[in-house]
Amino acid sequence: MGNSHSHSCIAAPGATKPRPFSRKRSAILTRIHLSCADSSESLDPPQETSKLVSDEKSVYVDHYRTTPPITSVAYCPIATDLESDGEGAFEGFLREYPEYRLTWILDTLRRTDFARLERAGETYVDYMGGSLYPESLIRVHTDFLNHSILGNTHSVSNSSKLSLKCADEARQAVLAHFRASSEYTVVFTANASAALKLIAEAYPFTGGSSLVIGADSHNSVHGIREFATYRSARTVYVPSTAHGGFDIPTAKDVLQRHRPRSRDLAPSLFVLTAQSNISNSKSPLSITHHAASLGYHTVVDGAALAPTSVVSLADYPIDAMAVSFYKMFGYPTGVGALIVKKDFLSQLKRPWFAGGTVDVVQVPGNIVTRARLPHEQFEDGTINYLQLPAITDGLRFLSAYLPFLPLRLSSLLLYLTSALSKLRHDTTGRPVVQILSKVPTRRLRSVGEPAETGSIMSLLFLSPTGEMIPNSFIEHAASSKNISLRTGCMCNPGGAAAILGIEDEMGRLYPGVTLADFQDHMGRELGVVRISLGLASNFRDVWRVVQFASSIGQEYPRQIMWNQWMESQRSTIGQAL
Known part of the structure; x- marks a missing residue:
């Protein structure tokens, strides 16, 4: 119960601008990422690369032109690359969490510095394992190295x-x-x-x-x-x-x-x-x-x-x-x-x-x-x-967006909690997931307001009869859907034991015990499935997680994924032999 790898156990918008950077290259970050904060800019969505752009423009522009702004400062409309059946879900999300609109600057960031997520079709929800780097930070740092002798x-x-x-x-x-x-x-x-x-x-x-x-x-x-x-x-x-x-x-x-x-x-x-x-x-x-x-x-x-x-x-x-x-x-x-x-x-x-x-x-x-x-x-x-100059730029980069993150991530986490809690198996009506981690009890309403919890969710997937589905299957199935998540005990055996309710069993461990011994005793894999949100997270990410979880609750697609997982297990064993 210590390894971190899979299957292991247990300033409001319009606030004062950042001071100029001490190195010339750092000013590039300000131009790239804070341009949308200019109140003179158009409220039309930026040009999207998605095939759904034309449809989304009409949906989102109409929404923002008919909905009064929450704050007097300028804001940009939100556009998200979603499949057609996700547009209605996003509209419903905005009606439920209108304060999410105050974090539009992070949608601009997603389209510029993290466009590779859409290009790759990847849903990244492992920010606690490691945040994704902004592309401009790499460009600025590379340019500095190319012109400097250190x-x-x-x-x-x-x-x-x-x-x-x-x-x-x-x-x-x-x-x-x-x-x-x-x-x-x-x-x-x-x-x-x-x-x-x-x-x-x-x-x-x-x-x-x-x-x-x-x-x-x-x-x-x-x-x-x-x-x-x-x-x-x-x-x-x-x-x-x-x-x-x-x-x-x-x-x-x-x-x-x-x-x-x-x-x-x-x-x-x-x-x-x-x-x-x-x-x-x-x-x-x-x-x-x-x-x-x-x-x-x-x-x-x-x-x-x-x-x-x-x-x-x-x-x-x-x-x-x-x-x-x-x-x-x-x-x-x-x-x-x-x-x-x-x-x-x-x-x-x-x-x-x-x-x-x-x-x-x-x-x-x-x-x-x-x-x-x-x-x-x-x-x-x-x-x-060679890397320390990137720390200076990275911190100033993060500082521009940090005030918006608690509001944005708490809205997404509350939606994810609600949506997953409602999922039921199509054959028995039993819950598809069991959420183990702490859920926010206080809803944030404004930029800069601190959150009472983090932005992660630890959960178990349950079978139609209520038994735990192996985390290794969930991780394999999620990977097949281009979803990057984490399973295991996250190098936190005490926290894992507490939320899994196995503290008594933890107390009975003996010198030399292995993870395999512990799992044999418990009769199942140990650990959780962890979803963690971060700097570049948006509604698209949590919606796709919900869609994936929904497929686990449907017998036919789940059986297909199960057969694929079992085949991969047999292949792995064969290679080992």
């Missing part, structure tokens, strides 16, 4: 100075995006997992220390307990609710009962998963105030939260937060960050050193003088200097 930052040549300048710009962009004060610095890492490992291996755990973790957390967080155990510290879990996350009074009670006796003699760590990658629950960052008041250091896993939420470190006593940039804007992979207070870094004791982290090393001998700047002491070897 060298290793550990030198004083012109090429090295340019690389260092770009790295410093990226650091400042990260601090600005997360509204971090001068108390913070940025350590670039391979990803959020590597950022959390930096803290795990260097935190000064002792025999009297406590590590407090939410059960509904990624394995990158659970892995910290290995270092705590090695230094004789105790690991304490805040239990998950049936829908993931945790109950705030319970969390406060756990923190109180295991509070550090002395921050100097027995430092203790509270690691908060800001948003679950499987249960869709958000944990309030405000609980860090309570933890800090008890003497804990506070660390936040922000990998799932940062892609669709505005996060301000200025509002909370957070010592460090880990993020992955590919989850935020798709490119580049292989770069993450630890946004961390400098005084917290000074308390960490690294168990080794490498190139770039030291100033003087005595050989032979034991004397080591660390690098002068705090972040340099934690960036092992050469940083990914």
Whole structure:
């Protein structure tokens, strides 16, 4: 129950424009993506490439010309590439969620930067696994590389100075995006997992220390307990609710009962998963105030939260937060960050050193003088200097659209929840799906309003008799329909166990147990089917997911897909033999 792969278990429109970019290439992003915000532009839909353009124009233009706008600012009409039988569904969706129209700028983005989705006929609903990169970001970054000479930052040549300048710009962009004060610095890492490992291996755990973790957390967080155990510290879990996350009074009670006796003699760590990658629950960052008041250091896993939420470190006593940039804007992979207070870094004791982290090393001998700047002491070897310029542009790109995402994605998620909940098998009338993750209870109405949950859905597909359909079949069938989704436990065994209701079975695991053992004991595959929405998601995506789920509820098409899956299974076994 730990692997992330398939089958594994368990500013309102018209707001002030962004400041000019410090590098000439960045201005291209502003021209490409913010042009629709000009109130002088026509309200007619942009030219579409779909064969349904002529029909959709009449439908959508008529709708927007006869429906009063929700806001006084300019807005563009929405056009979506849908099959003819989806047009009525979209009109009904807009009547039910008229506030969705306020997010028209994301439809413009979909048609420009993510047009490849329509060209490929792909429905991508795995943004929690990795966001899709905007095409303009790749073009801008490629153009910069084609006209620049970058060298290793550990030198004083012109090429090295340019690389260092770009790295410093990226650091400042990260601090600005997360509204971090001068108390913070940025350590670039391979990803959020590597950022959390930096803290795990260097935190000064002792025999009297406590590590407090939410059960509904990624394995990158659970892995910290290995270092705590090695230094004789105790690991304490805040239990998950049936829908993931945790109950705030319970969390406060756990923190109180295991509070550090002395921050100097027995430092203790509270690691908060800001948003679950499987249960869709958000944990309030405000609980860090309570933890800090008890003497804990506070660390936040922000990998799932940062892609669709505005996060301000200025509002909370957070010592460090880990993020992955590919989850935020798709490119580049292989770069993450630890946004961390400098005084917290000074308390960490690294168990080794490498190139770039030291100033003087005595050989032979034991004397080591660390690098002068705090972040340099934690960036092992050469940083990914060719990719860091894309971080600056990517963050500014995302910032332009981030205020619109909660409203847009919550509308789509509510529609998806309602539509899937109504599906019934044609032979027995039983439900086709069982939704396990947390569903929003509060509807958003305006741009910039924060969402109470994330934008994912974890569910099981059920047979006509109510039994679980294997996730591996669902993944195969979805792939055959060009739908990219995820199955498994998402590297979150605690959250998966909670929403699947198998916490007692989890408690009975024994040393050396394998996933196959666990599944044999349970008599079925473990894990869920996860649908996750993000930056480029639109109605077309959720509508096609609903259409796919509907086909699972129909005996004839389901049997065809089942036969195809079984044939692929036999083929795989034959190749292995």
